[in-house]
Amino acid sequence: MIDSIRGQSLLSLHDVSRExxxxxxxxxxxxxxxxxRTIKKVPALKGRVVASLFFEESTRTRLSFETAAKRxxxxxxxxxxxxxxxxxxxxxxxxxxxxxxxxxDAVVLRHRSSGAAEQVSRFxxxxxxxxAGDGLHQHPTxxxxxxxxxxxxxxxxxxxxxxxxxxxxxxxxxxxxVGDIVHSRVARSDVDAxxxxxAQVRVAAPGTLLPIDIETWPVEVVExxxxxxxxxxxxxxxxxxxxxxxxxxxxxxxxxxxxFGLTAARARRLRPETLIxxxxxxxxxxELDSVVADLPAAxxxxxxxxxxxxxxxxxxxxxxxxxxxxx
Amino acid sequence: xxxVVIRNGAVVGPHAVTIADVLVVDGVIAAVGExxxxxxxxxxxxxxxxxxxxxLVDLHTHLREPGRESAETIESGARAAAMxxxxxxxxxxxxxxxxxxxxxxxYVLDQGSRALVDVAVAGAITQGxxxxxxxxxxxxxxxxxRLFTDDGAGVQDAxxxxxxxxxxxxxxxxxAQHCEDAHLAGDGSMNxxxxxxxxxxxxxxxxxxxxxxxxxVELVRLTGSPLHFxxxxxxxxxxxxxxxxxxxxxxTAEVAPHHFTLDESACATYDAHFKVNPPLRSVSDVAAVRxxxxxxxxxxxxxxxxxxxxxLKDLPFDEAPAGMLGLEHAASLTLEALGGPQADxxxxxxxxSRGPARIAQLRRExxxxxxxxxxxxxxxxxxxxxxVFDPVERWVAHRDRLQSFAYNTPYDxxxxxxxxxxxxxxxxxxxxxxxxx
Numbered sequence: 001m002i003d004s005i006r007g008q009s010l011l012s013l014h015d016v017s018r019e020x021x022x023x024x025x026x027x028x029x030x031x032x033x034x035x036x037r038t039i040k041k042v043p044a045l046k047g048r049v050v051a052s053l054f055f056e057e058s059t060r061t062r063l064s065f066e067t068a069a070k071r072x073x074x075x076x077x078x079x080x081x082x083x084x085x086x087x088x089x090x091x092x093x094x095x096x097x098x099x100x101x102x103x104x105d106a107v108v109l110r111h112r113s114s115g116a117a118e119q120v121s122r123f124x125x126x127x128x129x130x131x132a133g134d135g136l137h138q139h140p141t142x143x144x145x146x147x148x149x150x151x152x153x154x155x156x157x158x159x160x161x162x163x164x165x166x167x168x169x170x171x172x173x174x175x176x177x178v179g180d181i182v183h184s185r186v187a188r189s190d191v192d193a194x195x196x197x198x199a200q201v202r203v204a205a206p207g208t209l210l211p212i213d214i215e216t217w218p219v220e221v222v223e224x225x226x227x228x229x230x231x232x233x234x235x236x237x238x239x240x241x242x243x244x245x246x247x248x249x250x251x252x253x254x255x256x257x258x259x260f261g262l263t264a265a266r267a268r269r270l271r272p273e274t275l276i277x278x279x280x281x282x283x284x285x286x287e288l289d290s291v292v293a294d295l296p297a298a299x300x301x302x303x304x305x306x307x308x309x310x311x312x313x314x315x316x317x318x319x320x321x322x323x324x325x326x327x
Numbered sequence: 328x329x330x331v332v333i334r335n336g337a338v339v340g341p342h343a344v345t346i347a348d349v350l351v352v353d354g355v356i357a358a359v360g361e362x363x364x365x366x367x368x369x370x371x372x373x374x375x376x377x378x379x380x381x382x383l384v385d386l387h388t389h390l391r392e393p394g395r396e397s398a399e400t401i402e403s404g405a406r407a408a409a410m411x412x413x414x415x416x417x418x419x420x421x422x423x424x425x426x427x428x429x430x431x432x433x434y435v436l437d438q439g440s441r442a443l444v445d446v447a448v449a450g451a452i453t454q455g456x457x458x459x460x461x462x463x464x465x466x467x468x469x470x471x472x473r474l475f476t477d478d479g480a481g482v483q484d485a486x487x488x489x490x491x492x493x494x495x496x497x498x499x500x501x502x503a504q505h506c507e508d509a510h511l512a513g514d515g516s517m518n519x520x521x522x523x524x525x526x527x528x529x530x531x532x533x534x535x536x537x538x539x540x541x542x543x544v545e546l547v548r549l550t551g552s553p554l555h556f557x558x559x560x561x562x563x564x565x566x567x568x569x570x571x572x573x574x575x576x577x578x579t580a581e582v583a584p585h586h587f588t589l590d591e592s593a594c595a596t597y598d599a600h601f602k603v604n605p606p607l608r609s610v611s612d613v614a615a616v617r618x619x620x621x622x623x624x625x626x627x628x629x630x631x632x633x634x635x636x637x638x639l640k641d642l643p644f645d646e647a648p649a650g651m652l653g654l655e656h657a658a659s660l661t662l663e664a665l666g667g668p669q670a671d672x673x674x675x676x677x678x679x680s681r682g683p684a685r686i687a688q689l690r691r692e693x694x695x696x697x698x699x700x701x702x703x704x705x706x707x708x709x710x711x712x713x714x715v716f717d718p719v720e721r722w723v724a725h726r727d728r729l730q731s732f733a734y735n736t737p738y739d740x741x742x743x744x745x746x747x748x749x750x751x752x753x754x755x756x757x758x759x760x761x762x763x764x
Contacts, residue, residue: 014525093641113643114527115597122596135645137527185527212530213521 007321009121009129010314012138013192021196022167025148027313028306029163034071035309044316045074048105053095054080054132055111060280061132061141064307065108065315072312074319077102092116093123100124106319108132114185128318136183142279143189145310147197149303150234153275170197176228177219178204178260179238179287180249182211186279187238191219202228204260208249225259229266234275237262237287253286260287267292275299330357331756332365333715333749336374339672340704341681349379351711354699354754358707370756372749374715380676381702382414382444382712382750383658384683386503386581387478387557387629389650390416390446392438393431394423398733399634401435404654405442406730407632409757411654412679412747414712415445415701416632417687420456421479427451427462432470436697443757444750445698445712447687449474452491452502458482461491468498471697473688476503478557479604481539483509485546492552501579501686503555506539506564507531507605516645518591518606526595528644533561533612536605540564544571544578553577555686558631560586560605562615565624579686580619581629584660585651587617589737599640599647600737603633606649617664620678627682630657634733652736656724658716660738662745668718680714699753715749722746730763 002008002016004023013021034042050069054062062080069076077099096107106128109117114135121129133139147170154169155162175194181187181203194201195218203214204222214221222228229235240256250256257263262276267289270276276288276298284290293300333349338359348363349356365371385408391399399407401418408416418435420426426435432448439446450467454460456477464475475495481504482488488504495502512535517523519530540556544567547554559565559580568580585603590613593601601607608616619625633650640647661679662670684690684702691700691709699710726739750758757764 091638091641092643093638111643113645116643118597119641119643135527135643136529182524188527211524212519213524216521 005314006317008318010140010318011117011121011129011131013140013143013189014138016192016196018167018196018198021144021147021193024144024310024313024317025151026163027317028148028309031309031312041071041073043073045069045072045319048074048319049077049103050074050106050108050315050319051077051079051099051104052108053099053110055116056133058110058133060304060307061110065132065311068308068311069315071308072315074315092120096120096123100127106130106315111135130314130318133185135185137185137188139185139189141307141311141314142186143193144314145303145306146190146236146277146279147193148310149277149299149306150275152306153299153302167197170194170199173199174231174233175199175201175236176204176222176232176234177201177236177238178262180209180240181205181238182209183241184238190236191217202231204228206250206256206260226266226269229270232274234277235262237276237278239279239281240283240286242283257286262288262292264289264291267295270297272297277303280304329754330366330369331372331751331754332363332369333372333374333379333713336377336379336715337672338705339378339380339676342673344672349705349713351713351751351754354711356705356707356709356711359705372715372756372759374748376717376719377748378672378675378716378718379705380672380714380716381680381684381705382714382752383412383679384687384689384701385413385416385630385632385654386627386683386687387583387631388416388418388654389421389633390418391634392422393434398636399731401438401442401446403730403732404632404634405439405444405446406763407654409443409750409752410730410747410763411656412658412714412716412750413444413654414714414750414752415447415689415698417447417449417474419478420449420451420476425451425456427454427456429463429466429470432467432472436470440697444752445701447689447698448472449476449478449503451475452477452482453487456480458484458487461494464495464498464500468500473500474503474555475500476505476557478503478505480509481505481507485542488543489546489550492546492550492554496550496552501553501555503557504539504543505557506536506543506559508535508538511535511538516602517594518608520591520609522591522595526597528594531604531606533563533608536561537563537567540567544568544576547571547576547578551577556580558583558586558605558629560608560616561612565615565619569624579626580624581627581683582616582619582625583629583631584653584657585737587613587620587664588660589613593737594644597644599642599644600651600735602644602647602649603631603651604649620661620664621674625678627686628657628661628678629683630654634731635735637734640735650735652729652731652733655729655731656736656738656743658747659743659745662718663743667744670718672718711751711754713751714747716745717748718745720744720746
């Protein structure tokens with residue numbers, strides 16, 4: 001069990017304790033304020049070097065990590081290679097070694113292969129590695145920002161300051177995760193975060209999109225999707241990963257939408273306070289109807305903007321380590 | 328030619344073990360007995376406390392030549408084999424290009440004839456190993472090829488496999504199948520199960536192997552042609568082959584050391600040195616494979632020695648090639664699985680020498696076209712392909728101390744028991760005191 005991510009690589013949310021998660025959320029809360037300043041910058045990582053290595057296409061995660069690093073005054077080396085290391089002709093190990101030779105404190109790594117972040121952490125054990133999404137495995141900062149966003153919204157509704165609530169708002173919170181669980185690194189990180197924080201999690205998906213070991217997950221598999229929608233306080237939709245060939249796991253996108261999409265008709269039956277979330281990019285009209293995505297209960301844009309303070313918190317805690325002074 | 332006398336070892340015959348000297352003259356065993364008189368100038372090997380048995384025979388060696396000589400060559404692979412106690416290896420045909428014709432087979436046999444150990448070749452079942460049209464098995468059989476396989480992949484089309492079995496039967500050769508249904512195994516890179524799901528790695532289910540084993544048992548029943556099952560890795564696969572054998576069907580099975588020493592949990596750190604096809608399986612399958620050594624379900628231990636260049640094993644797990652080295656540690660790992668120094672030496676040599684020699688038709692009585700005889704009884708008149716194995720010595724495997732060009736052993740740092748003291752090929756001492764001569 002990891003009780004704090006301070007001074008450590010962040011590869012996965014599996015086995016990260018409630019205390020460690022709350023520490024990240026609280027740290028992120030303190031960085032939200034920076035965002036409201038005219039000069040959106042703190043010197044916390046001044047003189048530190050963060051490499052942002054994206055071996056798979058990404059817009060929001062990459063921008064949000066790089067923005068976060070810059071707001072902490074870190075120097076950012078950015079490399080985007082939208083192809084596998086094999087195709088590029090240079091191995092992941094050589095790429096990392098080359099960049100490490102420039103002097104690194106942290107690597108933010110996105111890769112299409114599961115386990116790439118863990119491998120990199122072996123290649124450069126002196127560097128903090130932050131997993132920005134590895135294959136079908138984990139996307140820890142997405143799990144953190146989803147929990148952060150939920151806590152923020154629930155605290156606002158109750159007129160509370162989020163950082164004073166710890167994990168209490170998650171106690172018994174009913175979270176429904178829908179869609180392509182088996183191919184989703186977001187689902188794995190979300191389940192780890194929500195469950196550690198005390199929420200009840202259910203999952204809904206066609207049989208082919210449920211992991212084969214789902215019965216060992218700390219979740220319940222939904223039998224009646226429409227009933228579960230009414231049960232849920234939070235609905236997390238997942239992107240149907242057509243680019244990974246997921247299309248062949250369901251008879252048609254139409255049938256997927258009919259059976260597990262959050263259509264306008266289904267949205268009308270939701271409780272008004274139920275939050276609708278999506279890690280993006282959305283396949284509008286597939287897992288989520290366009291109109292529903294724009295409802296006030298849909299807090300998808302907030303997830304995006306919260307990416308920056310969460311990633312500031314993660315960079316700060318992992319890189320600055322034991323130094324507890326914030327900004 | 329030199330003469331060699333191996334003194335005071337436990338000579339392991341097919342049915343009995345006796346303490347005796349073995350005298351080798353001119354490449355042939357001249358005498359086995361107590362306190363033999365050796366000709367003047369004979370080389371003496373003290374085998375006190377050691378087993379003296381027929382040289383080991385590997386049914387399943389990837390020598391990579393031609394095509395990927397940066398990973399291994401026939402020469403380097405044969406050195407690794409000699410260090411591992413092997414006197415003969417069967418070179419797999421998934422070279423580049425595939426070994427599906429007389430010219431290539433001749434090339435490998437010729438290179439092999441200059442190597443430290445006997446190199447037999449397995450031919451491809453289908454042209455280019457594409458699983459479509461039969462390779463010229465008749466021409467290859469005339470050259471002395473006795474084993475055919477598309478190893479690396481199984482023959483996916485049942486009709487093609489049936490045709491191959493029917494064609495092979497009158498030629499007196501044996502087909503060998505890499506059992507994995509390619510659709511079901513898909514892009515998987517480790518055993519399918521809770522661990523693969525947790526790691527986010529696509530799995531290769533045990534059923535992918537078992538479905539092809541079941542299918543091929545039925546094709547053997549249909550054709551009556553013998554079939555050898557390569558590297559079986561699950562309890563169900565072994566049970567199905569055992570049941571077929573009990574029915575009298577002409578089936579044989581090999582298991583690989585990694586499948587009885589390592590389980591899927593080795594993949595948990597995404598270290599591609601543990602990636603192999605069929606994959607490392609569950610703890611219970613590993614136990615079943617280990618039991619097969621003792622209960623007779625396995626006819627042979629075969630290494631599936633698969634060298635890969637170091638940079639390829641540094642790739643992310645799903646991109647890295649499958650396969651691991653085996654020749655230099657297989658005997659020790661088999662000894663360990665059989666119970667260590669107390670193991671039954673007769674079973675040890677049945678699995679590592681006599682069983683595989685019978686399957687590959689490399690025994691003296693099989694009259695191999697181009698090779699000396701292997702896997703015999705250790706008796707006067709036989710070709711002197713011998714190993715002296717110390718079942719007590721403890722040592723540690725090191726990736727930097729291998730004869731292979733490649734480094735991709737999964738056993739780096741592992742404590743081993745039992746070590747090859749000497750390897751004698753056609754009467755020549757090629758390994759002595761655990762070092763290449």
